Structures are given as C-alpha cells and as structure tokens.
Amino acid sequence: MSTIIEARSLTYTYGVGTPFEHTALDNVSFRIEEGEFVGIIGHTGSGKSTLVQMLNGLVTPSSGEVYFRDKNIHDKDYKLRDMRFKVGLVFQYPEYQLFEETVYRDIAFGPKNMGLSESEIDDRVREAARFTGIREEQLEKSPFELSGGQKRRVAIAGVLAMRPEVLILDEPTSGLDPRGRERILELIKSYHRERGTTVLFVTHSMEDIARTVERLIVLNESKLVLDDIPENVFLKADFLDSIGLDVPQITKVFMLLSEKYGINIPTSVYTVKYAKKIVDELMAKGEIK
Amino acid sequence: MIKDITLGQYFPGESVIHRIDPRVKIILTLAYIVMLFVAKGPIGYGICLAALIYMIAVSKISLRIILRSMKPLLFIIVFTAILNMFYIPGRILVEFWILRITYEGIETAIYMALRIAMLISGTFVLLTYTTSPIMLTDGIEHLLNPLKKLKFPVHELAMMMTIALRFIPTLIEETDKIMSAQKARGADFESGNLINRARALVPILVPLFISAFRRADELAVAMECRCYRGSVGRTRLKVLKMQPLDYIAICVSLVLCVSIILSAVM
Numbered sequence: 001m002s003t004i005i006e007a008r009s010l011t012y013t014y015g016v017g018t019p020f021e022h023t024a025l026d027n028v029s030f031r032i033e034e035g036e037f038v039g040i041i042g043h044t045g046s047g048k049s050t051l052v053q054m055l056n057g058l059v060t061p062s063s064g065e066v067y068f069r070d071k072n073i074h075d076k077d078y079k080l081r082d083m084r085f086k087v088g089l090v091f092q093y094p095e096y097q098l099f100e101e102t103v104y105r106d107i108a109f110g111p112k113n114m115g116l117s118e119s120e121i122d123d124r125v126r127e128a129a130r131f132t133g134i135r136e137e138q139l140e141k142s143p144f145e146l147s148g149g150q151k152r153r154v155a156i157a158g159v160l161a162m163r164p165e166v167l168i169l170d171e172p173t174s175g176l177d178p179r180g181r182e183r184i185l186e187l188i189k190s191y192h193r194e195r196g197t198t199v200l201f202v203t204h205s206m207e208d209i210a211r212t213v214e215r216l217i218v219l220n221e222s223k224l225v226l227d228d229i230p231e232n233v234f235l236k237a238d239f240l241d242s243i244g245l246d247v248p249q250i251t252k253v254f255m256l257l258s259e260k261y262g263i264n265i266p267t268s269v270y271t272v273k274y275a276k277k278i279v280d281e282l283m284a285k286g287e288i289k
Numbered sequence: 290m291i292k293d294i295t296l297g298q299y300f301p302g303e304s305v306i307h308r309i310d311p312r313v314k315i316i317l318t319l320a321y322i323v324m325l326f327v328a329k330g331p332i333g334y335g336i337c338l339a340a341l342i343y344m345i346a347v348s349k350i351s352l353r354i355i356l357r358s359m360k361p362l363l364f365i366i367v368f369t370a371i372l373n374m375f376y377i378p379g380r381i382l383v384e385f386w387i388l389r390i391t392y393e394g395i396e397t398a399i400y401m402a403l404r405i406a407m408l409i410s411g412t413f414v415l416l417t418y419t420t421s422p423i424m425l426t427d428g429i430e431h432l433l434n435p436l437k438k439l440k441f442p443v444h445e446l447a448m449m450m451t452i453a454l455r456f457i458p459t460l461i462e463e464t465d466k467i468m469s470a471q472k473a474r475g476a477d478f479e480s481g482n483l484i485n486r487a488r489a490l491v492p493i494l495v496p497l498f499i500s501a502f503r504r505a506d507e508l509a510v511a512m513e514c515r516c517y518r519g520s521v522g523r524t525r526l527k528v529l530k531m532q533p534l535d536y537i538a539i540c541v542s543l544v545l546c547v548s549i550i551l552s553a554v555m
Contacts, residue, residue: 053469056473058469058472058473081475081477084472084473084474084475085475088473089470089473091466091469091470091473094470096466096467096496096499096500097467097470097471097492097496098496099491099492099495099496109471109474109475109476109492110474110475113474113475113476113477114475144499158474159473159474162474162475
C-alpha cells in the first residue's frame with residue numbers, strides 16, 4: 001500500500017490578533033494509506049471540520065503541509081482544483097448546497113466542472129445515482145421536492161460522480177433518523193467495498209463509526225490524541241469518556257460484565273455481531289447459560 | 290476571505306466606552322461628527338484628536354484593528370487629500386507645468402485627510418466596536434420613540450434592524466460554507482470573463498437564498514410560539530437607565546464642543 005494523503009504537523013489559528021483568536025488545530029500529523037477506511041472522531045469543536053477542509057486545500061494551514069500522493073498541495077504550481085476532483089469532500093449538511101433545477105443536473109455539476117464529455121457525465125451521474133439509491137424518475141425532479149434523507153443522498157451522489165480517489169465525509173449522518181443513518185452508512189460501506197476508494201469518515205458518534213471503520217483517529221481540543229484500530233481505541237473507554245466521547249453501547253455492556261460480574265470476556269468488543277459470536281462461544285463452552 | 294470584513298463588528302469589553310448608555314453614545318457620535326466639520330485650525334482639530342486618542346486608549350481596542358478598518362477607505366482619503374492639494378489657490382510652494390501646490394492646499398489636504406480618518410475611526414470606536422448590536426438598536430428605538438406619536442412603527446423598525454444585524458455573521462458564515470462546498474466540486478469563482486464569473490455565482494446564491502428564507506420562516510414560527518406581537522405591552526429584560534458615568538460623558542463632551550466652537554469662531 002502507498003500513502004495517499006499525508007498531514008504534516010497541521011496547525012490552524014482563527015482570527016489572529018482579535019479577541020476571538022482560537023486554535024482550531026494543533027500540530028496534527030498522520031498518513032492515510034490507499035484503500036483505507038478511516039474514522040475521524042472528536043467532540044464538537046475539536047477541529048474535525050477544519051482538518052478535512054485542509055485535506056483538499058480549501059483551508060490553508062497556518063503552519064504544516066498536506067501531501068497528496070507525495071506532492072505538497074501548497075506548492076505554487078500545484079493544481080489544487082484538479083486535486084479537489086480526486087479528493088471528494090462531502091460537507092456537513094450537504095443538502096444545503098443543492099442549487100440546480102433537476103437532481104440530474106445537480107449531480108452533474110462536479111463532472112461538468114471536470115470538463116468531461118456528455119456521455120461520460122451521463123455515465124457517472126447514473127452510476128452515482130445507483131450507488132446512492134436515487135431512482136431513475138427522481139433524476140428529473142427538482143432537488144427541493146425531495147425529503148431530507150433523499151436530498152442528502154443526492155448531495156453525496158454529486159461528489160461520488162467525480163469518482164474521487166479519496167472520499168471524505170463530514171458528519172454524513174447528522175440530523176437523520178435511524179433508517180436514514182443506516183442507509184447512508186450502508187451506501188458508504190458498499191461504495192468502499194466495490195470501488196476500493198479510500199474513505200475518511202468524520203463523526204462524533206461512536207455508534208456510527210464502530211461498525212464501519214478499520215482505523216480511528218481521535219481528536220480532542222485541536223490535538224490528535226489517538227490513532228489506532230477500533231479495538232485498541234475502545235479499550236481506553238475511561239479516556240474517551242473524559243474527552244466527551246462515548247464508547248459503543250455493546251462495549252459498555254461487555255465492560256460491565258467483566259468488571260462487575262467477573263466474567264472473563266474481552267472488553268474490546270464493539271460490534272453486536274462480534275459480541276454475539278463471543279457469547280455463542282461462551283455458551284458452547286458452557287461458561288454461561 | 291469574507292471573514293476579514295471588520296466593518297460593523299463588535300468587540301466585547303468592559304471599558305468605560307463600552308459601559309456608556311447606547312443612547313448617549315449615539316448622540317455623542319452625532320455631536321462628534323458635527324464637531325469634526327465645525328472645527329477649524331489646530332486648536333479645534335487638536336481637541337478632536339485628543340478626544341479620539343483618549344477614547345481609543347480607554348476602549349482597549351488595538352490600534353491594528355482600527356487601522357485595518359480604515360484600509361478600504363484609504364483610497365478615498367488619499368484621493369481627497371491630493372485633489373485638495375492641487376486645487377486650493379494661495380501662496381505657491383511648487384509649480385510644475387500646469388500643476389501648482391500651495392501652502393493653503395497642503396494645509397487643507399492635511400485637515401481633510403485627518404477629518405475623514407478621524408470620522409471613520411471615531412464612529413467605529415464609539416459605536417460599532419464597543420456597542421453590541423442589540424444595545425445599538427435598543428438605543429435607536431429609544432431615541433426614535435417620539436415618532437411613535439406620528440404612528441411611525443419604531444419598534445418594528447428596531448426589531449427588523451436587530452434581526453438583520455444578528456443574521457449578518459450567520460449569512461457570511463453560510464456563504465463561506467456554500468462557497469467551500471461548491472469549490473470542493475470544482476466550482477471556479479476566480480477566472481473567466483465577467484459573464485462567466487456572474488454565472489459562477491448561481492451555485493452560491495440559490496442555496497443562500499433558500500437558506501435565508503428557511504431561517505426567516507423558522508424564526509417567525511419561533512417568535513410566534515413565544516407570543517411575539519410587536520411592541521404592545523412588551524417590557525424589557527434590560528431597561529436602559531442613565532448612570533453617573535453617562536452624565537459625566539455628556540458634560541465632558543459639552544465642554545469640548547463649546548471649546549471647539551469657540552476656537553472656530555474666534
């Protein structure tokens with residue numbers, strides 16, 4: 001695997017010299033390998049959104065650099081606009097950026113800006129619509145006639161249609177009902193599986209992220225505090241709690257079982273599926289009934 | 290880039306200038322502006338300048354912020370000064386082709402530049418930088434109260450101003466967000482001819498308008514839920530009350546005004 005994005009000691013300070021001065025990001029470094037599915041998690045105001053906007057050059061760091069495929073994106077002759085097609089960023093509440101008359105044209109906005117041919121654009125729009133579960137007849141509707149969840153999927157399709165090499169999603173499930181959340185998570189997972197795209201998933205909800213990602217980056221008060229596989233991150237439940245983050249409910253149950261009742265089970269369980277497997281094994285061994 | 294606009298920005302603080310009653314501040318600002326135009330000669334300007342420097346020092350607003358707020362108007366200041374320098378007749382200092390600079394011209398140019406610079410920085414320090422928008426509209430509502438007798442909708446006007454001011458930062462933030470989001474999809478706002486650039490604004494303006502209407506709608510519902518029905522029978526949480534500080538400010542300003550007028554007349 002090769003490194004696709006590298007962040008080198010990124011720091012960002014807002015409003016320098018005014019009473020509103022605030023450090024949004026403090027010396028954050030990491031490498032993202034090609035094909036990885038990484039979760040970036042942190043409390044509100046931990047600098048997540050600033051960080052992802054740096055990764056595609058929308059925000060220039062006060063100090064530090066971003067490398068995309070080993071090239072410094074802040075170099076003078078670096079073509080930032082071309083790079084943005086390769087690092088697709090879905091903003092928080094992306095449904096508020098819809099503006100075209102039809103769903104089709106809104107999804108086509110990105111590919112059109114890339115200067116692709118009509119047939120290529122059509123191809124991509126239909127593919128993105130299929131991935132996001134937008135029906136054929138909805139493509140000719142106005143995006144403003146759709147429901148909130150549908151609008152969100154249209155907005156995500158608008159980024160997928162650019163066929164980015166890295167897909168970054170900033171809180172893609174916020175404000176949706178459980179079914180809408182499930183649907184978005186499912187579509188991101190299947191997109192990652194089918195296309196092998198590198199995915200960065202930003203959220204503050206552990207429940208969302210626990211089942212999905214292969215690696216977790218935890219931000220707290222503008223600093224990177226943990227960068228590890230989910231099992232190891234959730235082992236530090238007390239620490240996560242102290243920085244205002246929650247561990248998944250199933251992990252909590254297992255921790256309680258092990259602490260209070262002395263049952264010998266791993267506390268790094270974070271998915272119900274895995275939990276079931278362990279419980280089944282224990283039952284088979286006859287340790288619990 | 291949009292975030293750099295400091296015009297009309299409030300910097301919270303606890304200074305004497307911050308604490309003066311907004312009504313008094315509005316009237317004193319008007320008086321200050323009038324005095325800048327009444328003032329003649331070094332004494333009048335000296336008093337104005339001293340008052341301004343005192344206010345800046347007391348308000349603890351950094352000089353950098355004040356200088357930055359003058360930047361967009363720098364062109365006007367320089368332009369007026371140069372124009373005055375060449376067109377005022379009087380004793381000739383330098384003559385060059387058809388251009389001649391006079392002593393009187395230089396004097397007027399300096400005074401003009403000073404006047405504009407002081408006008409801008411003074412009103413900023415006295416009003417916008419040190420008065421929260423809510424206090425400001427409160428003050429305006431009080432000062433306009435007599436117009437109620439003429440059936441002028443003073444309260445409604447003040448409420449509209451409060452809401453408008455309240456939503457300026459929100460809309461700026463929103464614009465920034467939408468611009469970034471469209472840029473992430475490859476939108477290009479910086480290159481191309483005028484028509485292309487105007488067309489590039491559509492992806493920003495449409496979502497911006499939609500969200501503004503949505504916000505307005507939500508706010509109206511929220512206000513109705515709290516039984517807002519205009520000014521009738523409405524009382525305030527913070528009643529404006531004149532403090533000794535306000536009377537002192539008025540007295541000091543009065544003395545300064547009288548001396549400026551005297552120095553101009555004599």
